[in-house]
Amino acid sequence: MTELTSRRLEIDALRALWAIRHHGGITRAAEVLGLSQSAVSHKIKRLETSLDCDLLSRKPGAPMFTPAGEDLLDYAGRILGLHDEALLSLSKTSLAGRVALGLTEDTTCTDLARILGRFRRLHPNVSVRTKVRMSLILRAMLERGELDAAIIQVFAHEVRPTDLVLFREQLHWVKHPDFALSPEGPVPFLSFDDECFYRRWALDIGQDGGVVLETVFECASAAGIVAAVTSGLGVALLNGRHLQPEMEIITQGLPVPPALAYVVRRGRRVRNPALDTLVGEIESEISRYGGLALVS
Amino acid sequence: MTELTSRRLEIDALRALWAIRHHGGITRAAEVLGLSQSAVSHKIKRLETSLDCDLLSRKPGAPMFTPAGEDLLDYAGRILGLHDEALLSLSKTSLAGRVALGLTEDTTCTDLARILGRFRRLHPNVSVRTKVRMSLILRAMLERGELDAAIIQVFAHEVRPTDLVLFREQLHWVKHPDFALSPEGPVPFLSFDDECFYRRWALDIGQDGGVVLETVFECASAAGIVAAVTSGLGVALLNGRHLQPEMEIITQGLPVPPALAYVVRRGRRVRNPALDTLVGEIESEISRYGGLALVS
DNA sequence: ATGACACATGACAAATATCGATCAGGCCAT
DNA sequence: ATGGCCTGATCGATATTTGTCATGTGTCAT
Known part of the structure; x- marks a missing residue:
């Protein structure tokens, strides 16, 4: 019976593995996941036992992940992506509307691209227009109402209460x-x-x-x-x-x-449910992974 | 805290959902999963609670799954597919060789197609040749050594100990x-x-x-x-x-x-590690889902 | 009505996850 | 070397989760 039971991956464990990779270490990952370090250590150990192979090499100097670990990590990413999209799709309302979004060049290669792609898939009736400009230009465009929101750099002391901080x-x-x-x-x-x-x-x-x-x-x-x-x-x-x-x-x-912060700053337009949802998705992604991966 | 914890799907629950769909009912699914009926019922209930929406309609006459349930089912299938492939990929050896496989027309539209596709992906160095013929022809080909194995229909009383029964x-x-x-x-x-x-x-x-x-x-x-x-x-x-x-x-x-049985019957060739692996994968798929889905 | 069937529910027991504390090893600056 | 310092492993005590059994509820066909 253990034969079948043991050969089963747990979403949580995969997420832990992913977090370890993207935050470089068990302790860091634990913080981000809102768990204790020992919990994460255990999670991985259980995963390794059930698969009967090593995932982390635990050798100083060497890469943290074994080849098997890297392999699994790849699947983990895809599984988690589907998993999260499944969750979102259940809460999807037939959302329609327009979002004009500004990005800095920096942020195009973060998880944001992934989130935007998924957003388009889940809400095909929302038209998302993305413009890539420098932070100062984006600010001006926000001021002029040309954008509904933008992801910009600001000084840490200039972060507004209404800003959503992506990372510092x-x-x-x-x-x-x-x-x-x-x-x-x-x-x-x-x-x-x-x-x-x-x-x-x-x-x-x-x-x-x-x-x-x-x-x-x-x-x-x-x-x-x-x-x-x-x-x-x-x-x-x-x-x-x-x-x-x-x-x-x-x-x-x-x-x-x-010190700097990357934030999502919304324009002054009063109501935009599509934008609300998009920002909500970004926010939940952040709270789930404790930030965005800087490179994808 | 429940906010984050609750919004998480469990592989087991997804598998239960899948089994319910493919075996038409909780009780049937429970048998197949090797659980009690109440366990499966609980699983789904928990899933529904955590997602805060109904998945099964529980109305007689009506389709068993709600639209949300169907939606999730779709993701579940994809997630489980990746999950199982991930498990297999970890045990993959750099397998090479040839497999000549016979199929009946019937079986081409079962899960076998999926398994074969995955097998090719996981073991690119194995060449799989598939021939679709009628059962009696396949038997003759097996006899003549033209096939390494075939999936054929046989009378239930003719099943040999070395046959792997797919379904009856x-x-x-x-x-x-x-x-x-x-x-x-x-x-x-x-x-x-x-x-x-x-x-x-x-x-x-x-x-x-x-x-x-x-x-x-x-x-x-x-x-x-x-x-x-x-x-x-x-x-x-x-x-x-x-x-x-x-x-x-x-x-x-x-x-x-x-009474009939569909079986995988191997040819007389002594050793064929690639075939062993393929048959093993089919076998584990069967034991995982309690049989193959007849239509995909 | 009545029995058969499929599912839901509640109580309880077993398994399992988590935490905090502690320990061991590596790294770095003295 | 040596002592801080950081990271991860491990341990025992709880808390939570997950399963089973026993039982309740609804539907359907006789």
């Missing part, structure tokens, strides 16, 4: 180790382009910090900035996701960079 | 109500074609039953026989799956038809 992020001053930062003279600054949000802050710091930045490089995409930093062109403001091993974080001589 | 079936003599069966004279018989397996039995009964059959209609496909019966051409031997509401089962005046 810290900016860092970075440079290449070979690049020597001289205490005098203007600091060569590698900047995103005009409408970049960090840039405003960076250029403003001249006033109080006494540091003068000189923009020596401009590029709209993060990849360009990363390349410029690693070739030692100067210093840049980058978020944790873009840090490379060969970059050095500057802790001295420059003002502490601001 | 009872044959019935059927006719249209308007067709009067006269006690004298030959009985007009609607027959599958030459190599049909029932036909042999039917023609043999002349000896002991004293009944003489006259074949008045021959057709290779079940659809043709069904049409002939409903137009009152004569009597036929049909299995339960092909019974139509307007058919009448004949219980008097003709010998009791034999």
